[in-house]
Amino acid sequence: MLSHDELDELRSKKVFVLDMDGTFYLGNQLISGSLELIRALEQKGKTALFFTNNSSQSAAFYRRKIGQMGLESGEVPIYTSGDVLVYYLQKHYPGKRVYLVGTSSLEETLRQQDIVLANDEELPAGAGVDLVVAGFDTTLEYHKVERACAYLRRGAVFLATNPDLNCPTEQGFLPDCGSICAMLTAATGKKPLYLGKPYATTLDFLVRVTGYQPAEMVIVGDRLYTDIAFGKKNGITAVLVLSGETRPADWQKLLKADTDPTYRADYVFPSLAELGAVL
Numbered sequence: 001m002l003s004h005d006e007l008d009e010l011r012s013k014k015v016f017v018l019d020m021d022g023t024f025y026l027g028n029q030l031i032s033g034s035l036e037l038i039r040a041l042e043q044k045g046k047t048a049l050f051f052t053n054n055s056s057q058s059a060a061f062y063r064r065k066i067g068q069m070g071l072e073s074g075e076v077p078i079y080t081s082g083d084v085l086v087y088y089l090q091k092h093y094p095g096k097r098v099y100l101v102g103t104s105s106l107e108e109t110l111r112q113q114d115i116v117l118a119n120d121e122e123l124p125a126g127a128g129v130d131l132v133v134a135g136f137d138t139t140l141e142y143h144k145v146e147r148a149c150a151y152l153r154r155g156a157v158f159l160a161t162n163p164d165l166n167c168p169t170e171q172g173f174l175p176d177c178g179s180i181c182a183m184l185t186a187a188t189g190k191k192p193l194y195l196g197k198p199y200a201t202t203l204d205f206l207v208r209v210t211g212y213q214p215a216e217m218v219i220v221g222d223r224l225y226t227d228i229a230f231g232k233k234n235g236i237t238a239v240l241v242l243s244g245e246t247r248p249a250d251w252q253k254l255l256k257a258d259t260d261p262t263y264r265a266d267y268v269f270p271s272l273a274e275l276g277a278v279l
């Protein structure tokens, strides 16, 4: 049971960053109480936004998906690790040429922001490519792996949208960006710089888009090594919901003394419904 003081701390926060899959919905199913949490945040004058590490689809795709679940389009801003990638490339590598290992949706996001892509060109291995960027590529083919490895061996910088090894779906686990990068690393010996949750570049991005500081933010999510670690590593209050990947029994195990402190959420709720009820 949470004390009044503890809840006051949570209630004093200004920005609630919500994970999507396993937190707001499961696959194509809205998790009961999710819409009520959004209404509660609106009523209290809080800023809500969605942030997902899944870079296989664009924010526009998620807007349509959430729209079908009853949330007005544009009501809550949606960002993906692909948006953090654009932010990072524009800030640190303006005008540089990028080879993308990603979906056509991520490619479209990069093109819209005038990132120069070398994917269409028949280049000799390594010629003129400054960076190799990997996302959650559900359209991965061998020739992309081959070219990416050639560019990395020739000295291209290696970036990746998110460290997740698997993406949970209704059909089971799909190998995610972290697993694709493990293959590229095995072949070349080069490791990527990851940008999504739990990494600090995502915090820089969120500070820029919201105008708020980490002490004013809350991250709410179902995955310990991305959502909760993002909060604990970056000075953001971390709320775990047990509606997705982390099961109640897992959380009981994590309360033991030898648990990695970056996995210890500040608050735990069964789902967004119970969080909404205490705000």
Ligand SMILES: [Mg+2]
Residues within 6 Å of the ligand: 019, 020, 021, 022, 023, 221, 222, 223, 244
């Ligand atoms: Mg999740």
